[in-house]
Amino acid sequence: QVPLVESGGGSVQAGDSLKLSCRMAQDTDTTSRMYCMGWFRQAPGRQREGVAVIDDTGYSTVADFVKGRFTIYKDNAKDTLVLEMNSLEPEDTAMYYCAADPFYLGNRCAPTEGNFGYWGQGTQVTVSS
Numbered sequence: 001q002v003p004l005v006e007s008g009g010g011s012v013q014a015g016d017s018l019k020l021s022c023r024m025a026q027d028t029d030t031t032s033r034m035y036c037m038g039w040f041r042q043a044p045g046r047q048r049e050g051v052a053v054i055d056d057t058g059y060s061t062v063a064d065f066v067k068g069r070f071t072i073y074k075d076n077a078k079d080t081l082v083l084e085m086n087s088l089e090p091e092d093t094a095m096y097y098c099a100a101d102p103f104y105l106g107n108r109c110a111p112t113e114g115n116f117g118y119w120g121q122g123t124q125v126t127v128s129s
Helices: 028-032
Strands: 004-007 010-013 018-024 035-042 049-055 060-062 070-075 080-085 094-102 123-128
Touching: 004 094, 018 035, 018 094, 018 123, 035 070, 035 080, 049 070, 049 080, 060 070
Parallel strands: 010 123
Antiparallel strands: 004 018, 018 080, 035 049, 035 094, 049 060, 070 080, 094 123
């Protein structure tokens, strides 16, 4: 079990910024392994989609539909995954989920839902026009 706890969602106006955080519970397993971690989102009536991912080598991928507005990084001092969201649009309204899966060198950390075995409960982001 790799508990993931998200925080930072909320209701904002278009053009505003939000920062989502995801903390992975630390135990012997999580501190000794590498992980691919990422953010996914699901809007009502739509499929879950990958937003951004990052692995423990620092390699990251951001979806084209948020590129230039969203940034993903790890705050290693706080053992936290961060998604900085700027210039938010009403289309960004969704439940945002943190996800993680063990990562091995040579593999690719990709924003594909089926690649992740551990999920947080989600945090709601609502952007009004």
